[in-house]
Amino acid sequence: MSAIELIEADPVVVARRHEIVIALTERVGPGCIISDEDGRRAFDTDAFTAYRRMPLAVVLPTTTKEVSDVLAYCYEHGVRVIPRGAGTSLCGGALPAEDAIVIGVSKMNQVLDINFDNRTARVQTGITNLGISNAVAGDRYFYAPDPSSQLACTLAGNLGMNSGGAHCLKYGVTSNNVLGMKIVLMTGEVIDIGGDELDAPGYDFLGMIIGAEGQFGIATEATVRILKMAEGARPVLLGFDSAEQAGACVSAIIAAGIIPVAIEYMDRPAIKVCEAYAKAGYPLDVEAMLIVEVEGAEQEIEHLLKRITDIVDTFNPKVVRTSQSDEESAAIWKGRKAAFGAVGQIADYLCMDGTIPLSTLPRVLAGISSICKSYGFQVANIFHAGDGNLHPLILYNANEPGELERAEACGADILKLCVEVGGCLTGEHGVGIEKRDLMTVQFSAVDLAQQMRLKDVFDPSWLLNPGKVFPLDLSQAA
């Protein structure tokens, strides 16, 4: 029995499964619907794998019209809907329910238009994050937000979660890089917002919908900004004896007016695991490591790195190693981007995602360490240091009864600490079911009511992605 309560299925809807499947098949054709048990099982969870629910059926539409028809049917018949991209959510954001259908956009993965003059690409949202960059890489453009899951995760999921990545210190997160969207409301109504222009008229609908965790509508197309690649990029690896030194060094770099493209932090346990996995040449005898990356032409890079290493030198670094080749740079990033996977090979883990003010880093790391110790867990910390987004990975054993619940309690204590020091529960992964019940730690009842009113506007019957984001007692009363 796990700690997070899941919504109860409506037996009346469940009993109508057969009839619902037939109706949906009429709308999308048999090739786009999965109703057998084995097929559905592949969709019964996301990357928050401790929680599973078999959906009534899975629909994989190929057009916006099909999405609209399916939603219109579900609206009319009171069937809940779970929007899904690739299912890599770490917070149970795409977790199904037994009385719900999953609508996955993975078959809608085409690039519709690329406009280099306007620096935009219009794509179907089922395209993978990396797929967008790959489509324009030949002309040396890229799509900036780069979640570590970018090989698998879809733009749809990125829009749902307002995802970030290691390079968003400079380039911003999803919402800063999207100019237009086609979205289907629960009623089946199709709404177009924005386009190639740099702002959309009226209230900021893009800003509202991006990050609403699939609770406002299903995004089927989007216009994203693409940017010209820098002439080159190079990371430098820095090793320190303490978190204090590493944190102070980051502050000093920023205070000097330098905003690198990325500043990534790993603590000793994280370094060890990632090095074993990626053989990136990470230093194993330091308490904290930073990957600082800068961009530009060759001489610009050298100039900037010199400035940075001059600052770094005043903080007693144990290691300062500038990448000497593209291969080395790739290896350095491979280790970082594979961090979750690498940790996953040695243990089960829960990945936290709080954000903290940078100045509180030493205090928070000490707090995390003592919290984890009190629960008897090991922890590895990975941190987007430039913007304060912290990923403590709590290592536990899922086969040990009760460990998951304790790991969750441990994680909750860590997130409460993040809020206490002025930060927040989640920087990029989203609330989902995982942090749902902690929302009251960060928000007052009035704050939450104001958010829920927006949900009422977009989906008055609360059929879209139910049981997420808000504590159940609140959302079920709505």
Place this chain on the structure above:
Amino acid sequence: MSQFTKPTDENDVSDLIRKVGEVNASLEIVGGGTQRQIGRPTQNAVIMSTEMLRGVTLYEPTELVISALAGTPLATIETELGKQNQQLAFEPVKLGNIFNGGARASGDAQAPQPTVGSVFATNSSGPRRVYAGAARDHLLGIRAVNGRGEIFKSGGRVMKNVTGYDLCKVMAGSWGTLSALTEVTMKVLPKPEETGTLVICGLTDEMANEVLCAAMSTPFEVSGCVHMQKGMATRLDHHSLGGVDSALAVVMGDSITALRVENISSSVAYRMSQLRRRFGAFGDILELDNTSSLTFWNKLQNLEFLQVGDGAVWRISTAPKSGHRVVRMISEFMPCHATYDWSGGLIWLELPEAANDGGAAEIRRVVATVGGHATLIRATPAVRGAVDVFQPLEKGLMRLSRDIKSTYDPHGVLNPGRMYADF
């Protein structure tokens, strides 16, 4: 006559909004009052000034964050940030400047100043938007009072935050119709060490549009990308442009196309040389040094290429590459002067001989053909009362907008009718 009141804290704001709602009256939120002439003209029983809600409440330069009460003058924020060599990267344009009685018209240092709350309520972003994002992209957290008189917060003081719905964005560009902002928290960035500007003189709009788009497609992080038709370029006070005064005098009377790069000094030198290589052959070239560049872009931020007065001014947003087409089509119907910002995607348009509708019918028709949207930034109250000042939305979005307004402000207390006639 409206009653004028200045609440001193957010509880005061809450009480006031509640009271106004109880008697079914309405209220206009005013910051510095510099932009009161934008939007549909409205009549409200109460005018609520945020001027007592003043002061920086948090500033952590190394965390790139500043918070201030909503009535804090933008100038105060800019001064505070300047002390740490930082800035608001989205470079808010000072819309109030183009009105009679505005700071520029009166030349009066005591003239009303825009407040930081208004910057976000109007989502006003300047030339650097093409590179660094808009005002809404830098709004990290808010405290606000909705039309029910409830005090709520959203976001926070950290740079990455996806906890719950993003109600900050809802406020950006809502023109005081959804809630009264009482405090805002912003992302700030370092000022660049050096700024350089490449000016190309005498390009046609079409050529210039091509250059602007090509410049944004270089890897040189062009952070300002404008083209001014000659009628507007001559309005910049060239004498204050420092060292290039005489050079500019030579080209006075020409259009100006300007590309800005900002970075550490050595990079600026390198990038300027690269831009010169690529675009130098298009026309006569000027290079503005750091000081002249800062002056030049400051003039753009202050909209000094627009004439002070009450003639019709439009702000048109379109796909960057379509900018010149929009202007050409409009100019077939009526004389106009245009400056293109955002690589061609933002057009500031003056219509010296606009018809009684401020040119709305033609402009909206052109925008509907080419794509984008248009806002009537300046016109007489009679015109603004008669036409849609803000772009009318497609049916579904209009309905959602109305629903959002009615859930934030069920009694229609806050600036009703400012954006759309019936809510």
